[in-house]
Amino acid sequence: MSEETDLAVPPARGTEPERDPIEVPGFVEAVAGAVATSDVGALRELVADLHESDLARLLEALPGEDRPRLVELLGPDFDFTALTELDETARLQILEALSTRTVVEGLRELESDDAVYILEDLDEADKQQILAYLPTPERAALQRSLDYPEASAGRRMQTEFIALPPFWTVGQTLDYIGETEGLPETFFEVFVVDPTYRHSGSVPLDRLIRTRRNVKLGEVVTPDRHVVQATDDQEDVARVFERYNLISAPVVDEGGRLVGVLTVDDIVDVIQEEADEDLKALGGVAGDEELSDSFWYIARSRFSWLLLNLIAANIASFVISLFEGELQKMVALAVLMPIVASQGGNAGTQTMTVAVRALATRELRASNARRIVMRELLVGLFNGVVFAVIMAAVVFARFGLADLGYVIGLAMIINLVAAALGGILIPLGLDRLKVDPAVSSGPFVTTVTDVVGFFAFLGIASLWF
């Protein structure tokens, strides 16, 4: 890194606020102009200082056909790391338009985890074609990562790391780091391994600097409390990083041999993705839906969830049709029934949201499930009674019928209790059946609250009047 040094002390930043280069007026237009006229010089000047993430956001701001053109025009000046910051749809669209040669050259400049991230979503034929053009050692390393299951630690890990034997001294280690070319670009620790490469612990750089030069690594190493298996699911790994505030963790294979290192910046993306998926799933949207997806893709993906909802709505409608006689006799029932169903649907969604999130973060466990179910039940009962009183009063004021007020009040209590039970038991049950509760709970919960709501209100009315 010392080539990058600058003899002058850079100016203090002072109160200068962080500016977003992409949002500077005219910037995106200027880039698009340079791409249109193939003005490589102007283009280089415009994007030279951009961070890879800004470069990615610039690509997203450009029209689809300009994106691969920009990459080809910049040639070796285009940092392929930027592609890892794009959403999948945009990344694949660019990769498909690029020549294999450009992709191969670009991938060779990347750290292994970034290269795997770009390669893994390509279809098998493209992937093999690109791998075939890579030198054998690079190909073998990438292929090994790609052989791990999708979304596993092995796919996310960086295979560049420093591993040394325990009999090396701190002084040797510092000299080795100082003199060796081709070490990882950034690293936070050295790992200690035995002759068969089995991982035994790590020494953080700050501890290395604080230890006397003649001390052996074996004396200063501490076992890593959190060792990741290459086959571990990335979400489980993210949970461990988050829980124990880790900056990095070693990755080992089945034999305990060190095969890579995971750093928190990769994990931040996993945490974000996971929260994103849960949030979208609860809103009835596919986890992989992205802002840059096409109309057609989105329409189809939303359709399937709405179809499920349509079936649920038709079941609820069937329940209503059982009481056609009552509805005919008293039209006020038709006017009021959606209130009971809607209030139940919303209360159920509240409970379900809390349950789904607590299951995702592992806060809701077998050991506290009973307490939470009881609490939700009480909340449902309490709010049921409060809203029963309110609606009874509203109905009396609006229709002058005290009996109708009692009926809606009773139905409200029943449906809010059903909503609480459905809202917590359905996610718990799905989780036990190994079905993702975030994705599947919604339609079940609203079916319960619609059916119970209409059935309780119209049923009690048919008995009462």
Next chain:
Amino acid sequence: MSEETDLAVPPARGTEPERDPIEVPGFVEAVAGAVATSDVGALRELVADLHESDLARLLEALPGEDRPRLVELLGPDFDFTALTELDETARLQILEALSTRTVVEGLRELESDDAVYILEDLDEADKQQILAYLPTPERAALQRSLDYPEASAGRRMQTEFIALPPFWTVGQTLDYIGETEGLPETFFEVFVVDPTYRHSGSVPLDRLIRTRRNVKLGEVVTPDRHVVQATDDQEDVARVFERYNLISAPVVDEGGRLVGVLTVDDIVDVIQEEADEDLKALGGVAGDEELSDSFWYIARSRFSWLLLNLIAANIASFVISLFEGELQKMVALAVLMPIVASQGGNAGTQTMTVAVRALATRELRASNARRIVMRELLVGLFNGVVFAVIMAAVVFARFGLADLGYVIGLAMIINLVAAALGGILIPLGLDRLKVDPAVSSGPFVTTVTDVVGFFAFLGIASLWF
């Protein structure tokens, strides 16, 4: 740290899976037993090896009254860092039950950011009482952090860091780190400051080790691309960390003077909290609702959102009452009308979920809003037509009335287009009015889809028949 060294190389971990100590059967019960009998020896043995995060989860698993007792029994052996890993409700409950002396002693062992995190939620009187017992330099440092606005970078930053002048050599720096007591426990870089403490850049430890000893820090320092202002909101800072994959960033005051450092492990919590709040808000739950909250707190907090929904449901009910005559004439309308409203509500929620999330992650900006609105409109129109055809067929099969099929189909198209528009324009509008769209969009969107759904279906029916 060298006191912790161990001469033997620790055993390789091999394929041993990561175990969760809290979930070991009988563990929580054993701890509760030791607390009940005030058996300090047994207690120390049980919790000695626990990571602070596991200690926190152990506290959460214990009955409320045992939690402060455990802290008092362990005395100086209790690591107060564990309190930062608790949710706010549980943390405050424990702190209120502890003696001021215990809290003061505990806080003195913490890094500044953890101490601030614990202090900031206490009420002013308790906070001042505790601060009064701290030695002046510690009190001043904490008070300075506490003076920054809530949820700002100044509150989250660590005030322990290494800052050196540019004329120091790398060798001097390494020796200083090696010989000085009381440096931060872990650090990843040294910062370079001018005589007035204005920040000019940083040197990561790996670069420090890779540079020759006689080189001056001023020659090897690079300006930090991302300097955080102490008054910056933590969510904006989290966005920058995430976007640029930062591990740490310097924090400066208005004068550009270095006042602290933010590390990614604090930011991971901010990212998680933020996603959590959005998810809960969309489900109609207060962002600060926690699994350990009391029945009473939750019932009240859920009530207010349900009350809003009740008002919306009553507006929809009023719309229905406008068509009492039609409902009397044709009871099938009452049976079918919830389907139109429900389908609109779900389609609206889909669009709203995507819009709220994209606003939160800044992916939805003024520059692409128009394209997204158009796309959602098309999706709504497309799915509206598809579901119109499906429902027309269902209605014809169920009631044998072709006209009723046309009516429900037309209403379905209108409501799904309204849902798309409401789902995207309401969050965009709220965001422009500086109202959090995650919290407030839901009731508005479902009011739109209920009102439009009932009005379109019953209105068209009244014109048609």
